[in-house]
Structure formats: C-alpha cells, structure tokens
Amino acid sequence: xxxxxxxxxxxxxxxxxxxxxxxxxxxxLAVRPGELLxxxxxxxxxxxxxxxxxxxxxxxESGRIRLDGEDATTVPARERRIGFVFQHYALFxxxxxxxxxxxxxxxxxxxxxxxxxxxxxxxxxLLEMVQLGAFAQRRPAALSGGQRQxxxxxxxxxxxxxxxxxxEPFGALDAKVRRDLRRWLRELHERLGLTTLFVTHDQEEAxxxxxxxxxxxxxxxxxxxxxxxxYDQPATPFVAEFLGDAVRVxxxxxxxxxxxxxxxxxxxxxxxxxxxxxxxxxxVPAIVRRAVSRGGARLLELELDDGTRLEAxxxxxxxxxxxxxxxxxxxxxxxxxxxxxA
Amino acid sequence: MRLAADTRPALRDPSxxxxxxxxxxxxxxxxxxxxxxxxxxxxxxxKGLPRFLEAVKEPDTLASIRLxxxxxxxxxxxxxxxxxxxxxxxxxxxxxGRAMLTALIDLxxxxxxxxxxxxxxxxxxxxxxxxxxxxxxDIKIIFALPGMVLATIFVTLPYVARTLIPxxxxxxxxxxxxxxxxxxxxxTTLARVSLPNAGLALLYGVLLTNARAMGEFGAVSVxxxxxxxxxxxxxxxxxxxxxxxxxxxxxxxxALLALLAVVTLVLKVWLERRMQAxxxxxx
Numbered sequence: 001x002x003x004x005x006x007x008x009x010x011x012x013x014x015x016x017x018x019x020x021x022x023x024x025x026x027x028x029l030a031v032r033p034g035e036l037l038x039x040x041x042x043x044x045x046x047x048x049x050x051x052x053x054x055x056x057x058x059x060x061e062s063g064r065i066r067l068d069g070e071d072a073t074t075v076p077a078r079e080r081r082i083g084f085v086f087q088h089y090a091l092f093x094x095x096x097x098x099x100x101x102x103x104x105x106x107x108x109x110x111x112x113x114x115x116x117x118x119x120x121x122x123x124x125x126l127l128e129m130v131q132l133g134a135f136a137q138r139r140p141a142a143l144s145g146g147q148r149q150x151x152x153x154x155x156x157x158x159x160x161x162x163x164x165x166x167x168e169p170f171g172a173l174d175a176k177v178r179r180d181l182r183r184w185l186r187e188l189h190e191r192l193g194l195t196t197l198f199v200t201h202d203q204e205e206a207x208x209x210x211x212x213x214x215x216x217x218x219x220x221x222x223x224x225x226x227x228x229x230x231y232d233q234p235a236t237p238f239v240a241e242f243l244g245d246a247v248r249v250x251x252x253x254x255x256x257x258x259x260x261x262x263x264x265x266x267x268x269x270x271x272x273x274x275x276x277x278x279x280x281x282x283x284v285p286a287i288v289r290r291a292v293s294r295g296g297a298r299l300l301e302l303e304l305d306d307g308t309r310l311e312a313x314x315x316x317x318x319x320x321x322x323x324x325x326x327x328x329x330x331x332x333x334x335x336x337x338x339x340x341x342a
Numbered sequence: 343m344r345l346a347a348d349t350r351p352a353l354r355d356p357s358x359x360x361x362x363x364x365x366x367x368x369x370x371x372x373x374x375x376x377x378x379x380x381x382x383x384x385x386x387x388x389k390g391l392p393r394f395l396e397a398v399k400e401p402d403t404l405a406s407i408r409l410x411x412x413x414x415x416x417x418x419x420x421x422x423x424x425x426x427x428x429x430x431x432x433x434x435x436x437x438x439g440r441a442m443l444t445a446l447i448d449l450x451x452x453x454x455x456x457x458x459x460x461x462x463x464x465x466x467x468x469x470x471x472x473x474x475x476x477x478x479x480d481i482k483i484i485f486a487l488p489g490m491v492l493a494t495i496f497v498t499l500p501y502v503a504r505t506l507i508p509x510x511x512x513x514x515x516x517x518x519x520x521x522x523x524x525x526x527x528x529x530t531t532l533a534r535v536s537l538p539n540a541g542l543a544l545l546y547g548v549l550l551t552n553a554r555a556m557g558e559f560g561a562v563s564v565x566x567x568x569x570x571x572x573x574x575x576x577x578x579x580x581x582x583x584x585x586x587x588x589x590x591x592x593x594x595x596x597a598l599l600a601l602l603a604v605v606t607l608v609l610k611v612w613l614e615r616r617m618q619a620x621x622x623x624x625x
Contacts, residue, residue: 057519077522084523090516094538104524
C-alpha cells in the first residue's frame, strides 16, 4: 500500500509534444503512508512541478498518479483532498487568520459542512497547535514570515487532507526561523503521522528532516533513499556532487584503496586521510598549499606529486595547525571513494 | 515648498522650470476644466435657486432624469456582471483567443459612439437586418428603451473589465490555486477570493461605468429619436433645451450632470487613496 504512487509521469513545458525540454521525464515514485519525503534538486529540476502535479495544479502528458491506490490522474485539484502549502503561503489577504483556516471547511457542500460552532472549535484548535491562537483576528499582512507559514499549514490541515505537500516551506525565511520551524515541523509530523512531501533545494534541510530523499535533476529522479543511503552511496555523480562537497580525483592506485579502474571517482573532502610524511602511512605524497580553519574543521588545499590539486577536510585538533601548515609534506589517501563507470 | 520637500533630490530643479510647468498646467486646467464647470453652475443658478428648481421640476426634465436613472440602473449591473466575467477570464485563465478578447474589450472606447449607435439602428431598425422579424412580433428596440439600454451597455462595456484586469493580473493565481486545493469550486473562489481581493477596483469600475452611462450622448442620441418625455435622457434633453434657447433649463440639467461628474471624481479620488493605503499594508 502506498499513499502516493507516481507512475511514469511525463510533463512537457507548455504542453507541447516534440519540444525537447521535459519538466518531468518518466518519473516514478512510491510514497509510503506516514513518511516524510523530501524532493530535492536544483532549480529547474522539476521538483515543484512534480509536487503541483500531485496536487492537481498541473496537468501531465502521460503517466498515472494514484492516491491511496485510487487513480487520481484526472481528478480536479479541489476533489483530491490534498493539503498544499505554497512557497509564498498564498494566504487570502483580505481574510483574517481565522477565516483563512476556516475557508476549506466553509467551502464544503452544505451537506458535508460542519456547523459554524464546530468550525470555530476546529479552527481554534489548529491555531493553538501552530501556536497562533492569539492571532486569530489578525490579517496575514500583520504577521511575520514564519507566522504566515504556520497559518498556511493550519489552513491546509483544516481540510483533514490525506497527504500534505509543502513547496519550499522554509525558502523565504531567515536562517534562525528556518531552523526552529524545521525542528517544529519534524515534531508535528511525528505527532500527526501524516504522509508529507516537501520540496527543497537545500540538501542539508532534506538530509536532516526527511525519512527518505528523492533527488531530482532535469526532470528525472536520480535516486531515492534514506538520507544515509543517498549520502553514503550516491547512485550517480550528480547525487554525489549535489549532496555536500565532492571532489573529482584521478583514479590512482595508492591514493584510492583497492584497484582504480573507473573513469570517474568522487571523494568527499572529509573522507580524505592526511598524515605526516614521516608517519609511514599509506597513500601518495602531497604538499599543503593552503590551510584555512572553518568551524571545527581545517580545510587543506593539497597538491599531489603529479600536480593534481584537491581539497581535504580534517578535524581541527591542537597540533594540526602546526603539522599541516602550508608547505608541509604529507601523505594522503581516500578512505571512501564514489566510483562511477563510463 | 511642498515641491521641494516631496520631490526626489535628483529631480529638484533650481532653475524654476518645474514651477513654470506646474503653472502652465494649472492655467490650462483652469481654462479647460474649472472655467466651463463654473460657467455651467453660474448659468444654472444666476437667476436664483427658485428658477433652477422650477426648471428641474419641469415634467419633461423629470422624465429625462427618470429615464437616465433607469438606463443606468439596467446598464450598470449588466456591465458589472459582464465586466467581472471578462476580467476573470482574461486575468486568471489561459485560453486560445485571449489576446483577441483583450483587444475587443477596447472596441467601444476606440470606436466613435455615433458609429456604435448606427450599428444598432442597422441591426434592429425598421430597415435593419432584424427589423422585419422584430416588427412582426411587435418588439420595439430602436427609438425605445431597449435600444438606449443596448447602446449604453455597449459604450460602457470596457470600464469594469479595464479596471479589474490589471489588479487581478498583479495578484496572480496563487490564492485561487490555494482555494482549489482547499476544495472550493469556481463560484466560491470567484465570490470569496478573486472579487473581494479586487474589492475597491471593482467599485471604481462601477463608478466609471455609471458616470459614462449617465453622460452618454452620441450612441444614445442615434438610437433614441429624442422623443420628449419618452426617450430623452438628460444629455439629450440638455441639447433640446439649448436648441430652444431655454438657457436656464439647459444649464440646470447640465448642472445636475456636472454635479454627478464632481461626485464621481471625489469618490474616485477617495477610492484611489483607499486602494493605495491597502496596497501599502498588503505584503
């Protein structure tokens, strides 16, 4: 059983068949009930288009979208019962916070509409949940970005959606609010257990928040997996380079452990061991050209004996600054390498 | 003094050219706008208020006022609905022929009102295309109320749509999409999201439509036949009285129309202020 099932979905820009640019190119994805899944990719990768297609805000040229097993491909957005939080919130500007959250309940056909007293109770309960009970009578313009975001979330939850979709939920917020809201959203998700998809271009956010991450690039899904899987075992060079730093290194025995036959090898700077030349450690000789401290790490720019330059990141312990100063000769080896064939 | 204080530094001109331009503009406005308006009021009232009231209470004049109000009372709501529909279609939707529709909306503004009136005569008149068919059924359109209403609707068609389209475009479709995901149908979305957002612009469009509907001369003149007490609207009545050398009568009715213009203008300024204030608050 899957909550959302995307099957071979293709969407062309402007809906023109034959135009080479595809916004979504044969995308398939199964979202499990209750999971928090991140759609991660650079801008133009199709992640927002995919999210909007699931909500019924974009039409697709081919493929199927199933919600709880039912085919929803041609079901209009208003009948999909999907909670959608827009990147810029899209709050109804002329309504109060209360009216915004009540909108979905009041828009129901008469037979399904709860009585006004019950609507009021539910709206207030939701506003309490997003910690905005005191702001019920304010208008969106009088709220901060983080508050608007939470109103948008309460409004989406009011319709008791079967899944929750968030488009760049933290995109427009400053760093501090972003971190707080991220943690809060994670807690909320654990409490509600609602299947949630969110779009982001921020790899750190995706890896920290999501149960699983789907990485998109030019309209295709490159890899789906848990944060540890996609980070430690990237399926493609794109994934390796997009998720954190990765440097292209020559396939050289000695520098890599084991045989080196692949065309492309990527190594993360923190996976490179840098040892003093006198230590007799395995690896190849190199010279430190530049050394910079960043937080708890020390970034080294190294030049291998064949002239290749690469960046390494080592823990900043007490002696490191002296031993790994510019000009020092060292031996370097990659502990972990991501190898890709032609 | 205000000029120096409110104008951006780069645009402040010590040579006085700005003052010269402002003086010229003010003189021009005085000559072309204020002076005629003052003349109308003077001519209407200079023989005393009783003469003015007497002229207004004249049966044919009262009939023209009633007719003008009736025509506006039909034309304005019709164009309100049509204008909202057109603006919504053009501003919030993509469809084939949208550019064409946008251009067509302006047609009543660009075409001479007399030509518009003639088109209706050509269509519905006794010698017109539909004339015989209408005569058989004893339906009178030309030289009767329906023709005047039609001509007025045609002439005032663009105003509601024209004022709504820019603001609806600028607001985008985010809120409409949000309404859709929350389960709202097209009517609910229009009534509770799109229109309230357009709010004051809609009122403004109605105001313009009304002013134009009451003041329209050319198109209505062609289709009305100017039958005194029957198919004579206020602008047409002004002309008749003027041609009959009843200056006080003509200027009394003209003064009423001018008053309408002034009220419209005041409301317009007030609405614009409100709209700016609201735009300033909205994020």
